Amino acid sequence: MKIVAINGSPSGIKGTTGKVLAALLEAAKKEGAGVQLFELGAGTVKPCISCHTCQIQGHCVIEDALQPIHKAMLEADGIVLASPNYIDDVSAQLKALLDRSFSMYHCQMLNGKYGACVVASGGPRYERVVDYLMDKIGNIGCWKVGSMVAAGGLIHDPEYAPAIEAEARELGAKLARAIATRAVFPEQIDARHDTFEVMRWLVASQKEAWPFEYDYWQTHWKDTVIKPE
Numbered sequence: 001m002k003i004v005a006i007n008g009s010p011s012g013i014k015g016t017t018g019k020v021l022a023a024l025l026e027a028a029k030k031e032g033a034g035v036q037l038f039e040l041g042a043g044t045v046k047p048c049i050s051c052h053t054c055q056i057q058g059h060c061v062i063e064d065a066l067q068p069i070h071k072a073m074l075e076a077d078g079i080v081l082a083s084p085n086y087i088d089d090v091s092a093q094l095k096a097l098l099d100r101s102f103s104m105y106h107c108q109m110l111n112g113k114y115g116a117c118v119v120a121s122g123g124p125r126y127e128r129v130v131d132y133l134m135d136k137i138g139n140i141g142c143w144k145v146g147s148m149v150a151a152g153g154l155i156h157d158p159e160y161a162p163a164i165e166a167e168a169r170e171l172g173a174k175l176a177r178a179i180a181t182r183a184v185f186p187e188q189i190d191a192r193h194d195t196f197e198v199m200r201w202l203v204a205s206q207k208e209a210w211p212f213e214y215d216y217w218q219t220h221w222k223d224t225v226i227k228p229e
């Protein structure tokens with residue numbers, strides 16, 4: 001069992017996002033998961049340049065920190081996306097990774113894996129960041145296992161840190177157990193089906209323009225249905 005966590009915070013392991021991830025991954029390890037953490041803070045994953053090579057040929061023309069992260073995501077059973085709240089959104093570092101994963105969304109490359117998200121926020125207006133990240137976890141094909149928020153810098157306060165770390169450990173254990181039991185979340189099936197079928201239609205409608213994606217669907221998901229009629 002392998003879990004890959006991606007930290008979009010420039011504060012690294014000393015920041016709130018990093019501390020929550022550390023507790024989450026420690027708990028996942030105790031449940032038997034192998035864990036791998038990628039730090040995006042230094043901006044080593046550059047923004048997408050809209051060349052569409054990923055859709056046409058199946059690889060990105062920008063060679064940077066992205067390729068080993070994508071490889072790890074494809075090999076993983078579980079993915080954790082983590083970001084600070086930056087102006088009511090995810091950090092630019094994490095957004096760059098999501099944009100560069102364009103073709104992974106179209107091809108539903110993470111279909112059937114399990115995902116969770118972590119948001120660190122200065123204040124209490126973080127809902128749209130959490131909703132966005134969970135939505136993206138689902139859109140790429142993962143089952144949505146759970147999310148958590150650490151707000152107000154309280155993880156640096158000895159009075160509040162234990163409760164936040166406990167929540168992070170709970171989420172890490174829940175993610176690992178979902179993977180181990182191949183958990184199914186019935187309430188997510190309709191949305192998973194809709195996304196899958198929209199992507200199937202989109203890629204088929206662009207067969208000539210996006211040959212890699214079309215071939216990927218033919219090879220991987222041609223006969224796959226999320227919700228049988």
Ligand SMILES: Cc1cc2nc3c(=O)[nH]c(=O)nc-3n(C[C@H](O)[C@H](O)[C@H](O)COP(=O)(O)O)c2cc1C
Pocket residue numbers: 009010011012014015016017018083084085086087088089120121122123124125152153
């Ligand atoms: C550029 C920037 C933008 C931010 N925007 C928001 C915001 O819109 N709302 C909020 O509640 N906190 C905001 N914050 C505060 C961070 O979300 C908060 O400090 C968070 O804990 C940082 O996580 P980290 O320690 O992992 O870097 C912002 C911080 C920075 C540096």
